[in-house]
Amino acid sequence: MQHRAHTTDLVARDKAVLWHPFTQMQDWIGDVPGPPLCIVSGEGNWLVDTTGKRYLDAVSSLWCNTHGHRHPVIDAAVRAQLDRIAHTTLLGLTHPAAVEAAEAILEVAPPGLARVFFSENGAAAVEVALKMALRYWQLRGETDRTLFVSLEDAYHGDTIGAVSVGGIDVFHAAFGPLLFPSVQAPTARRRPGGGVPGRDDLVAGMERVLEANADRVAAVIIEPVVQGAAGIQCFPDGYVRGVRDLCDAYGTLLVCDEVATGFGRTGEMFAVNHDGVTPDVLVLGKGMTGGYLPLSATVATEDIHDMFLGATQEGRHLFHGHTYSGNPLAAAACVATMEVFEKEATLAQMRPRVEALRGAMREIEMLPGVVDVRGRGYMIGIELEPGMGRDPLPARTVCQRVRDAGVVLRNLGDVVVWMPPLSITDSEVDLLTTATATAIRSLGS
Ligand SMILES: *Cc1c(COP(=O)(O)O)cnc(C)c1O
Numbered sequence: 051m052q053h054r055a056h057t058t059d060l061v062a063r064d065k066a067v068l069w070h071p072f073t074q075m076q077d078w079i080g081d082v083p084g085p086p087l088c089i090v091s092g093e094g095n096w097l098v099d100t101t102g103k104r105y106l107d108a109v110s111s112l113w114c115n116t117h118g119h120r121h122p123v124i125d126a127a128v129r130a131q132l133d134r135i136a137h138t139t140l141l142g143l144t145h146p147a148a149v150e151a152a153e154a155i156l157e158v159a160p161p162g163l164a165r166v167f168f169s170e171n172g173a174a175a176v177e178v179a180l181k182m183a184l185r186y187w188q189l190r191g192e193t194d195r196t197l198f199v200s201l202e203d204a205y206h207g208d209t210i211g212a213v214s215v216g217g218i219d220v221f222h223a224a225f226g227p228l229l230f231p232s233v234q235a236p237t238a239r240r241r242p243g244g245g246v247p248g249r250d251d252l253v254a255g256m257e258r259v260l261e262a263n264a265d266r267v268a269a270v271i272i273e274p275v276v277q278g279a280a281g282i283q284c285f286p287d288g289y290v291r292g293v294r295d296l297c298d299a300y301g302t303l304l305v306c307d308e309v310a311t312g313f314g315r316t317g318e319m320f321a322v323n324h325d326g327v328t329p330d331v332l333v334l335g336k337g338m339t340g341g342y343l344p345l346s347a348t349v350a351t352e353d354i355h356d357m358f359l360g361a362t363q364e365g366r367h368l369f370h371g372h373t374y375s376g377n378p379l380a381a382a383a384c385v386a387t388m389e390v391f392e393k394e395a396t397l398a399q400m401r402p403r404v405e406a407l408r409g410a411m412r413e414i415e416m417l418p419g420v421v422d423v424r425g426r427g428y429m430i431g432i433e434l435e436p437g438m439g440r441d442p443l444p445a446r447t448v449c450q451r452v453r454d455a456g457v458v459l460r461n462l463g464d465v466v467v468w469m470p471p472l473s474i475t476d477s478e479v480d481l482l483t484t485a486t487a488t489a490i491r492s493l494g495s
Contacts, residue, residue, distance in 0.1 A: 060088050060100060083443075083450040087458070092119030095471045095478055097458060105458045108470045108482050112460075113278070113310055115341030117390045118473040124340050127386035131379050140168065140376040147381035154388035155338070155347060158319050160328040164352040167368070168345065168376035172309035172335030173207025175346035176271075179305045179331045180211050181370055182350060183269035186303065189357045189366055195268040195302070199259055202237040205279030206271065206307050206333075215271050218279060220463075235259045235270075237277060238285045240422065252285065253292035260300045269303040269331070270296075275321035275426055278310035281465040282431025284424050291325040303330040303354075309346065310429070313337030313387075314397055314472050317404050317427030330354060340387035341471075345380035396472050400428070406476055407468070410483040417490050419444070421464075430468040432486065439494025448489040455485035466490075 064086065065079045078086065087105070091098045095118050097105045107115060117124065131147060138145050152166035167182075169175045180198065187195035200206070200215040207213075208221070214229040216222045217237075222229075236255035240246050247255075260267060274290045277283040290306070297304040306329035311321035315337065318324055322332070331354065335346035360366035374380075390396065404427055411423045411430060419438040424431055438444040445461035452459050459466060468482060 061086050064088070083446055084453070087453070094118040094120070095474055103456070105453065105456050106470075106474075106478055106481055108452075108457050108468060108474075109460045110469050110471050111341050112336075113315075113469050114336040114339075115471045116313055116337045116387060116473070117340050117394070117396065118471050119341075121340060121386075121390060123390050123393070124342055124383055124386040127382045127389075128342065128379055131382035134378075136379055137374065137377055139373075141371055145376075145378050145381075147378045147385060148376040151345075151376075151381040151384040151388075152347075154385050155334070155349065158388065158391075159332060159349055160320065160322055162328040162351055163332055163349045165350045165355040167348040167350065168381070169348065169372055170344040170346060170374050170377065170380070171207070172307075172333070172346050173209040173212045174372060175309065175333045175335055175348045176206045176212040176215070176307060177209055178348040178368075178370055179271070179307075179333050180215070180269075182331060182348065182354060182368065183303050183305060185368065186354050186357050187268055192265075194266050197263055197266045197268060198232040199256075199263070199267055199270045199302075200232050200234055201272055201277065202234045203239055203277055203280035203283060204234075204237075204271070204273060205277070206273075207309070221279070233259055233263060237280065238283050238289070239280065246286075249286040249288045249292065252289055253296065256293055257296055260296055260302070264300065267300065267302040269305045271305040271307060274306045274308065274311060274327070274329075275316055275324055276311055276429050278429065279462060281433065281462050282425055282429055282467060284426050288325060290322055290327050294325070294327045294329070297330075305329060305331040305333065307333040309333055309335035314391065314400065315427055315429050315469075317397070317400060319391075319397060321426075338387065339380050339383035340390070342383040342387075343377070343380035344374075345377065345384055400472055403474060403476065403479060404428070406479045410479055413483060414487060414490070417487060419490060419493060425468070428468075428470055428472060428474070431462070432466040432468070432490075434464050434466065434490070434493075436464050441493055444493050447493060448486065451489035451492060452485040455481070455488065457482055457485045459486070 088100045089097045097107045198215050202217045204217040213222050215232050312334045332349040339345045415423045419435045422433040434444045441447050445464050445466045448466050449459040449461045
């Protein structure tokens with residue numbers, strides 16, 4: 051009873067003062083589709099609420115947890131950093147954690163990337179990539195290259211520049227008056243009444259856009275291999291290679307936003323590794339601190355970096371930076387996260403689980419009302435028939451109902467998303483599958 055009173059009190063206080071991100075507060079305050087969960091601790095792949103009930107964190111605390119909660123190596127690294135200093139700046143000073151984090155990232159990054167620019171969230175790192183690209187061409191004297199090419203259904207974050215290259219209407223359309231124009235190339239989304247477009251069609255679609263805008267394109271920005279927020283849309287093998295070749299042929303830059311796909315999410319360290327591609331700019335976030343602390347990075351080639359060199363008074367340097375850019379606690383968590391990847395051979399350990407998840411996907415696919423199950427590695431989308439069982443939001447209902455079985459999920463529109471920590475075990479995959487299947491079967495009742 052002690053606990054219950056505590057929960058009720060906290061949730062009531064939450065409802066009085068908080069405004070939650072991406073949340074209809076009328077529903078939240080009205081306990082729709084259910085009362086809020088209040089998480090007080092975590093352990094491995096599990097979250098614990100105020101009543102002591104445990105939940106499998108199958109959303110990886112918004113796609114960012116990689117090695118589980120309270121991992122001893124990452125915990126120790128953050129504590130050790132805390133005992134030295136919590137924050138100092140990278141503006142005019144440096145510190146060991148930032149240097150080590152940059153080195154650790156470059157060690158695993160595709161060859162040719164050479165410079166790490168830190169921010170604290172994915173959207174900010176995208177803004178930096180856009181500024182880098184625009185300014186790179188200005189400094190080269192090609193001042194007409196001001197246009198960005200993005201993909202339909204793209205998601206690159208919620209700040210104004212990132213939204214300008216975004217393509218998801220429900221997230222982006224309302225902010226039209228604030229945005230700069232960009233042009234869009236076709237996504238791999240299934241076409242109404244048709245199939246999924248093939249690699250050659252998609253590459254040809256990109257080429258048409260580049261051809262039409264020839265010398266005006268500053269950069270092409272894509273989420274390589276999987277568009278996450280679009281509902282886990284998967285691109286065919288060879289697409290990223292095709293876009294890389296087009297960028298070379300048309301003499302423009304390729305920015306790959308791996309905020310979601312990076313750090314093992316698709317089964318490779320980075321999604322571009324599937325096609326053996328090095329982008330000119332790689333954008334990282336989410337998993338880079340193991341899901342511990344806010345940190346992101348915009349990683350560029352030496353060629354791009356060097357274009358910004360000159361005497362200070364020439365003003366060629368990159369005019370961008372945040373107060374907490376490269377924060378030591380976050381950087382220490384990043385270094386430890388990369389250490390764990392190596393020590394625990396995370397990518398090799400994932401392989402049998404990727405197979406297990408594929409088996410689980412086939413099981414879910416057979417259920418009535420499931421339109422499509424797709425994914426790559428540990429990034430999986432289960433698309434439900436809209437309005438299924440006369441439920442206007444069936445995927446949200448599924449995510450609510452799996453809580454009874456001890457699983458936390460979050461949907462994207464009609465898509466139930468599986469995004470477990472890379473450390474998920476076989477028995478946890480079974481729990482996730484059974485809980486999801488049971489919830490989907492229960493729709494309409
Ligand atoms: C989540 C995400 C972002 C934004 O990252 P934030 O840290 O939420 O700002 C950008 N790009 C992609 C592909 C993402 O999935």
